Amino acid sequence: MPEVPIFERLCVIGFGLIGGSIARRAREAGLARALVAYDASDAVRTRVRELGIVDEVAETAQAAVAAADCVIVCVPVGAIAGVAAEIAPSLAPGAILSDVGSTKLGVIGALAAHIPPHVAFVPAHPMAGTEFSGPDSGFSALFEGRWVLLTPPAGTDEAAIGRIEAFWRGCGANVERMEAAHHDRMAAMVSHLPHLIAFTICNTAEGLEDESRREVLQFAASGFRDFTRIAASDPVMWRDIFLANREALLEMLARFTEDAQAMARAIRFGDAAYIERSVERGRAIRQSLIEQKQA
Ligand SMILES: NC(=O)c1ccc[n+]([C@@H]2O[C@H](COP(=O)([O-])OP(=O)(O)OC[C@H]3O[C@@H](n4cnc5c(N)ncnc54)[C@H](O)[C@@H]3O)[C@@H](O)[C@H]2O)c1
Ligand SMILES: O=C(O)C(=O)C[C@]1(C(=O)O)C=C[C@@H](O)C=C1
Numbered sequence: 001m002p003e004v005p006i007f008e009r010l011c012v013i014g015f016g017l018i019g020g021s022i023a024r025r026a027r028e029a030g031l032a033r034a035l036v037a038y039d040a041s042d043a044v045r046t047r048v049r050e051l052g053i054v055d056e057v058a059e060t061a062q063a064a065v066a067a068a069d070c071v072i073v074c075v076p077v078g079a080i081a082g083v084a085a086e087i088a089p090s091l092a093p094g095a096i097l098s099d100v101g102s103t104k105l106g107v108i109g110a111l112a113a114h115i116p117p118h119v120a121f122v123p124a125h126p127m128a129g130t131e132f133s134g135p136d137s138g139f140s141a142l143f144e145g146r147w148v149l150l151t152p153p154a155g156t157d158e159a160a161i162g163r164i165e166a167f168w169r170g171c172g173a174n175v176e177r178m179e180a181a182h183h184d185r186m187a188a189m190v191s192h193l194p195h196l197i198a199f200t201i202c203n204t205a206e207g208l209e210d211e212s213r214r215e216v217l218q219f220a221a222s223g224f225r226d227f228t229r230i231a232a233s234d235p236v237m238w239r240d241i242f243l244a245n246r247e248a249l250l251e252m253l254a255r256f257t258e259d260a261q262a263m264a265r266a267i268r269f270g271d272a273a274y275i276e277r278s279v280e281r282g283r284a285i286r287q288s289l290i291e292q293k294q295a
Pocket of ligand 1: 016040102103126130132134241
């Protein structure tokens with residue numbers, strides 16, 4: 001366990017699933033001496049005050065960051081650059097700015113213009129979440145045993161990276177560094193493509209003629225339910241991710257489409273060996289994930 005507190009005053013901008021989980025964990029584990037939050041939504045700020053997790057809920061983003069030695073931006077990817085522009089003039093000298101966005105290249109590019117020279121920017125992405133959102137959805141154990149990927153641009157202050165790493169370890173996470181472009185291709189495959197497919201299959205079911213649609217919803221057994229859990233996720237968040245990671249996502253979608261077409265062809269021509277091999281390979285990959293989790 002890292003020595004606590006890691007930060008004197010930690011500021012969370014955006015108090016949804018991820019911001020709320022960070023705040024809960026930071027409070028529980030004493031990772032920051034003081035916690036301050038800001039959210040653009042009046043209703044969310046009111047709820048955060050009721051929850052009593054943070055020491056202060058600021059009325060503006062500028063006021064929230066003013067005396068913070070670490071600011072973590074936890075808003076949808078498409079809103080991160082706007083928040084950075086809003087808070088940049090108020091960031092304290094020596095402060096660390098971080099984010100939790102699900103895509104990294106675009107976020108880093110959009111933020112570069114706004115970060116003052118006296119502030120270190122350490123981009124991060126916790127590979128943990130649920131299909132729920134909002135101030136009540138967070139929980140302190142969300143990051144326990146999960147990966148957090150750091151994608152600091154070359155030349156980022158090592159001490160700042162070390163403190164962000166210590167913070168995430170204090171949240172119970174494992175931390176790894178990687179290049180932002182590599183991160184985006186990997187995330188496209190393991191997270192963005194599965195969400196795209198889950199949303200799409202729900203739309204496909206919805207598009208069936210009335211009677212079949214009613215039956216799909218009535219008789220959906222565990223296959224459809226397990227497979228589409230993530231389709232309950234927030235539309236703004238996923239709109240932003242798909243648009244921000246366009247190239248990598250389209251590449252993975254093209255690969256997937258080719259593989260799906262190969263399967264369609266095998267089914268059409270009765271190629272039983274291909275079908276069995278393909279299912280076998282898929283099953284082995286899924287089983288290795290289960291073993292990894294148990295290890
Ligand atoms: N949900 C997940 O599973 C998950 C996992 C890892 C990373 N992420 C990333 O974390 C970020 C937050 O996701 P979440 O699931 O916590 O979302 P959420 O919808 O639960 O919360 C986002 C919050 O940001 C606030 N917000 C929006 N624009 C704002 C602005 N300009 N200024 C201040 N507040 C603003 C909203 O009011 C909302 O309360 C996203 O970038 C997402 O890609 C999400
Ligand atoms: O478990 C879920 O519900 C999630 O969608 C979490 C999930 C994922 O795809 O694994 C979603 C987005 C992220 O950026 C990281 C994690």
